Amino acid sequence: MPRVIFHTATTLNGFLADDEHSLEWLFATPGGEGGDSDFTEFLAGVGVLVQGSSTYDWVVEHEDLVAHPEKWPQYYGDRPTYVFSNRDRRGILGADVRFVRGDVRDSWSEIRDAAGDRDIWIVGGGDLAGQFDDAGLLDEIRVSIAPALLPSGMPLLPRRIGADRLHLESVRQSGQFAQLVYSVRA
Numbered sequence: 001m002p003r004v005i006f007h008t009a010t011t012l013n014g015f016l017a018d019d020e021h022s023l024e025w026l027f028a029t030p031g032g033e034g035g036d037s038d039f040t041e042f043l044a045g046v047g048v049l050v051q052g053s054s055t056y057d058w059v060v061e062h063e064d065l066v067a068h069p070e071k072w073p074q075y076y077g078d079r080p081t082y083v084f085s086n087r088d089r090r091g092i093l094g095a096d097v098r099f100v101r102g103d104v105r106d107s108w109s110e111i112r113d114a115a116g117d118r119d120i121w122i123v124g125g126g127d128l129a130g131q132f133d134d135a136g137l138l139d140e141i142r143v144s145i146a147p148a149l150l151p152s153g154m155p156l157l158p159r160r161i162g163a164d165r166l167h168l169e170s171v172r173q174s175g176q177f178a179q180l181v182y183s184v185r186a
């Protein structure tokens with residue numbers, strides 16, 4: 001059974017992006033562009049990506065993927081990517097992007113089967129990770145906390161989940177980031 005892992009960078013006060021969906025705070029942090037060896041190892045174990053439409057739109061716009069679809073594999077390889085959206089959207093030429101909508105349980109068997117024996121990475125946003133948790137499908141939360149704070153923005157995981165369900169598995173420093181891994185109990 002693949003594990004469902006929400007893996008993200010976050011500000012110290014729990015935001016994934018600012019109100020305008022900017023990740024300037026992340027890129028201003030040394031190492032914030034990625035490439036960490038832990039992340040490379042994590043990605044090797046991932047069979048499928050899942051993301052909400054704002055996260056997808058950010059990558060498409062930031063990398064100008066409509067004009068340069070060849071950049072998609074630099075991010076995600078050839079893994080299938082499920083994008084949740086209620087709107088009709090364009091895919092990326094040559095990328096295995098699958099648009100779904102509605103209750104995550106309705107797409108679960110398809111997502112699980114596509115992952116095979118590898119894990120499912122919830123890329124973001126926080127509410128989508130929350131929807132997987134609501135469905136009892138979230139197994140792990142991995143956060144890389146940057147030395148940055150924002151007054152407001154896109155929330156890390158807007159749910160009430162306590163110590164009865166979260167267990168701290170590891171703590172690691174990677175440059176300016178604190179990397180915490182929590183297992184999630186149903």
Ligand SMILES: NC(=O)c1ccc[n+]([C@@H]2O[C@H](COP(=O)([O-])OP(=O)(O)OC[C@H]3O[C@@H](n4cnc5c(N)ncnc54)[C@H](OP(=O)(O)O)[C@@H]3O)[C@@H](O)[C@H]2O)c1
Nearest residue numbers: 009016017021052053054055058084085086101102124125
């Ligand atoms: N710090 C990091 O490492 C990191 C990681 C990931 C994301 N981010 C950023 O964080 C922000 C997250 O944005 P966000 O909070 O708006 O979350 P998001 O999950 O990326 O996008 C939310 C949108 O996805 C669609 N959606 C979500 N669940 C759905 C469902 N069950 N069925 C159909 N559609 C669904 C809806 O839009 P529509 O129906 O209108 O399409 C919803 O408004 C983005 O700016 C992203 O770039 C940062």
